[in-house]
Amino acid sequence: MSDLPKSYEPADIEPRWYAEWMARGYFHADAAAPKAPFAMVIPPPNVTGSLHMGHALGDTIEDLFTRWRRMAAYNAMWLPGSDHAGIATQMVVERELRAKEKKSRHDIGREAFVERVWQWRRETGDRIFAQLKKLGCSLDWDRATFTMDPPYSAAVVEAFVRLYEEGLIYRARRLINWCPNDRTALSDLEVDYDEGTQGELYEFAYPLADGSGEVVVATTRPETMLGDTAVAVHPDDPRHREKIGKLVRHPIVNRQFPVIADAILVDPKFGTGAVKVTPAHDPNDFEVGLRHNLPMISIFDEKGVVNAEGGPFAFMDRFAARKAVKARLKELGLERGSKPHVHAVGHCQRCETVVEPMLSTQWFVKMEPLAKPAIEAVEQGKTKFVPESWSKTFFHWMHNIRDWCISRQLWWGHRIPAWYCKCGETTVARTAPGACGKCGATELKQDDDVLDTWFSSWLWPFATLGWPNETRELKTFYPTTMLDTGYDILFFWVARMLMAGLHFMKKVPFRTVYLHTMVTDEKGEKMSKVKGNTIDPVEVIDKHGADALRFALAWLTTHAAQGKNIKFSMSNVEDARRFANKIWNAARFALMNLPGYDADRFADRIADGPDRAELDLPERWILSRVQRVSEEVDGALEEYRIADAAQAAYHFIWNELCDWYIELAKAGLAKASGDSEADLIARSKIQGTLVTALETAMRLLHPFMPFITEEIWQKLPKPSGAPQSIMITLYPVRDVRFHDDASEASMALVQKIIVAIRNIRQERNIPTSTRLRLVLAVGDDYKKTILEGYQSIIAEHARCSEVRVRRSGGSGEYNVGQTAMAMAGDVEVIVPLEGLVDTAGEKAKLEKQIEKAVRDRDHLRKKLNDPNFTGRAPAEVLEKDRARLAEAEAAIARLELALQRLVGGAS
């Protein structure tokens, strides 16, 4: 007897099973196991991070695939870890230091600060791991890796040194993106452009040095004029042609510089046709500076404050200087105008400070040689994107790739393995060199900078498996099978991993890249703490359970078209929770109805399929259906159609197993409630089928909802020798013995008939307590025989006292004018309604049905009379349409007959 509570309470069940699975070591994959590998690495969350909805989505998808493959007998390995997240982590610890001790990192020094970060990590880092466990993630925790672990750090150094030795890493003075707030260089990808910033196009005049006039320039950043070293015009612009080669006089700092001609920089149609050139603070101007060999004058320090080059404006902040410079120009009578101007302004991805282009010496990775093999690998299908359309975006970026600035002026991260000698020699080495290789000096100074966090992340799929050592792990699990991640880090991470994997391992790092969408709030707005529209997955789990959250996300995970996202709301979770409750109650029903059931005996009975087991229609039908749905779910997962898989499982469980089979089983069990041997056998067939269908459904659903399926699975009776956990069972596989087209067709007809009767009842307001007498009229004896076999099922479910089946066309079987009639496929469903009939109403209903059938018939006739159609359409389409036409014609005939009788009877 079941003592299950009436509704499902996940909080009691989930933590218990996760602990049990851990204890039994189910998450661990042995690299030496003689099984086909399925390997995946987690996109490592920041150590500072806590689980947000984006993680919840990705990790649900990843766990879903890991569990699914594990149940298909793969050696499934999902590798966990976390990322040291340079800037983010440094900022967190700095903030804490300031709050607790009112000190800056500079106050305590680099060594002490880095120790502080380690201490912070020991105390509060990897909080997210506990949250991943709550979500049910079956990660191989023994392999958890942190990007600052000593072996991983060694791999980072190894990668740097190799690339340096190969000439793919170089140090150069370039114009880079600088964040004056974080005081570090950024890569191009770390700059977000704020499209549509309302700015000003300000015009002012540079006087020509010879006094022959002036040249008016237009700029959005007047303050950078302090660093101007040229004015550029288009060589063919008649307005400016005679000024080319002349000098202008800088009105504020004591300097003269030329008017130059540059057809690349200058668009004569824009602004005044003359451009001020600031090579040290603008990427385009930098290029001009190189082309024309102009001086490059940096006018800001690392905080974005004007330096000594700014003359009277020194020590002013960038934005204060802008105002001051404008005011001064006005005083000097050089202001020439201003108009509003919308343009894109770059912001630091991390702190949103306006990025300053600065001239600076940094380390770079030469990307083109790395990009080429990655492009080819994707072209050749060695790595596939899902959805496929992302490969276009990938190619576009890869073909236009630029060198990657990898040095960061931070303290937290992998320190650049380069040492400088007073003699000017640079030594790049795996360990600190004892002396300069050139001059022998022993006082070498290591580069102060650390590497971009992504420089360690791009090694993730192989550095986590022991690279550069040749490990068993690498041999077994590299290349990994799939990678799942959000499309927002396609360039940051996926593309770079492809490049690093091909370069260092000579093989792609993953066969398939599944890119999932972004999760937003229900209005489609990005979730953010500032906006206050975040949904905390941990709170959701506490309230509704991890299974509900996971299923809600899976249900919504359709292929990620660009610019689309998952609009997530709590109602999605509530729906999923209702589903969990439904499953729970289906299991309760089963468990309440199993007294006397012997799982071993049923297993014997069913061992050779449903024929030998002598099952009845409902049993044959549901076993065929669970089989078909299993294949559907499995097939959908093969194609990464996650929502389709979730929805197929959902509809099977709710609309077939619960709505129909359990109802059919109730009647069957009631009928066979006695103690006779016959009853016992009849009962056991139903019990066995119910348990089998439910057990299969639980396995099917386990990757989506691991906890509830385990809980129920454990409670179901199983034949002796069954596995200890649903986690280590086999995923439902194709078994053609249970395919039963005939039973599915018969059941579909029975269902149609029952629905037609319920419809009649509903429309006429006939209460369920009124037992109906039913007549089914069919066109041939074959169908008559079949339906006669299902009379009792129909009677039970449509609440009829009597069901008669006869050939159609006869008369006198029911009282004229006293019946309701409807078509269920080609079966006439006739319900005598003595004394209950509203003749006018019946007439209207019949007419409506006729009208629809006539519409169908006319449409089909027209089609089938068109030789163009019959001549060109494929045979099966013609056949189908002819059958439909025949059905429509028969329906019209029978409905019209019924109408005539009705009218005749009433008159």
Next chain:
RNA sequence: AGGCACGUAGCUCAGUGGAAGAGCACUACCUUGACACGGUAGGGGUCGGCGGUUCAAUCCCGCCCGUGCCUACCA
């Protein structure tokens, strides 16, 4: 500026060259011994607009309108 997508039921979204689908919402009825976190039945869409290809178009092609996203140095 270039590129990639999208426009299907009130809402959120699937879908396919051969009779329009789901979840939620809505309407009516039902406290039936698995479940009211439930059941039964139902209403609701010229599949953004206009052309074209085809025997057949929501699906393929072109144009237009609208929306979103990505990349890019427009002073």
